[in-house]
Amino acid sequence: MNPSNRNRVKAFFDWVDGEEWCAKTPDEVVARQEKKPAHRSSNDLDAYRRFRRLNQAVGALFCITLAVVLTMVVVNLPLFGDPSNPTNNEVSARYIERGIAETGSANLVGGMILSYRVFDTFGESSVLFLAATCVTILLRRDRKNTTSRDLRELHSDGLADRKDKDIVLRTAVLLLLPVSVMVGFYVMLFGHLSPGGGFSGGSILGGGMILYSRTFGSDSVRKFFNEHLYHLVKVVCLMCYGLILIYYVFTGSNGLDNHIWLGIPGNIISSGIIMPINVLVGFEVACTIYAFYALFSEGEM
């Protein structure tokens, strides 16, 4: 690598780290930062006041217009549960008449979003994945971007490795935690039979993990769930979902026979791809929700 290229690479990394990449030397950077803002005259102040008054007036007008429009829309909505509503068309009729036979899922809503519209749901899972990645990029703390002052602040705020001594909280969490974990797994595994599914079950599970971490310290969560496992679960779940989806779409769109066994609707092992996808989505959501909490509070998992 020749020197000019190396300079360019360094400039790029500086730019990623938020430096003034266009400045050539460190002196120039300092000079740029030390430039004082221009002196404000009273003329500027008047202009600012005028702008602020205008801003308030426009804001009020906008709010009132929006309120009127929304109220008119609500007044003109069709009645709830009216059979002549535009939503009661041939699509929902098809779902209701042939949904159970075609998807094998006793929970029609679950069958709909994970069989007929599984592509949509894959997009939603990808959005969640992207959101978790962005939060990790923005909030993750490591040796590069942490000073001792940050660590001190974290400890003085009571955010780092917090253990609650409160006996009421500890007992309540000990009583609540098994129930919440069990309900989470139940909602996840029975998503094709009863209301719920991957997302709801995963968020209940993630909520249980947040409770546990808050009460007994993040060290006790780290015993069974660390950052490595988080990345593994996050990527593997989404990838398996994608592979199942590719198989499903490929066989369907090419008119091949669908070899996924649907089973008897109502049994636990039934409904083809819906149950595995529910479980995968559930793990992904639980991981993401706990990761949000851990990154918000400590900046690490």
Place this chain on the structure above:
Amino acid sequence: MAFVEVLLLGFLVACALTAVLHRSTMITILTYMGFSVVMSVIWMLLQAPDLAITEAAVGAGVSTALYFLTLQKIRELKESEDAEEERRRKAGEEGRK
């Protein structure tokens, strides 16, 4: 049943107004959590139990926890405590003078 629905919807409006208009951020978050809980009951009455589960778990549980963490991070919760400590320290200094 209609009475219960009207009661819940009225509570929803009250929660929403309180959440927007109240001065204290902590009470805003708590009323917002109440909003989510009532909303999940209403989903249940509208025969959408899966939405009710999700609303209760995400709206009332996880998002409230994240809001509280943020408040703690920007030291909104400890404000009164800090002010009290400051006052006590100043009083001690004046007493020494």
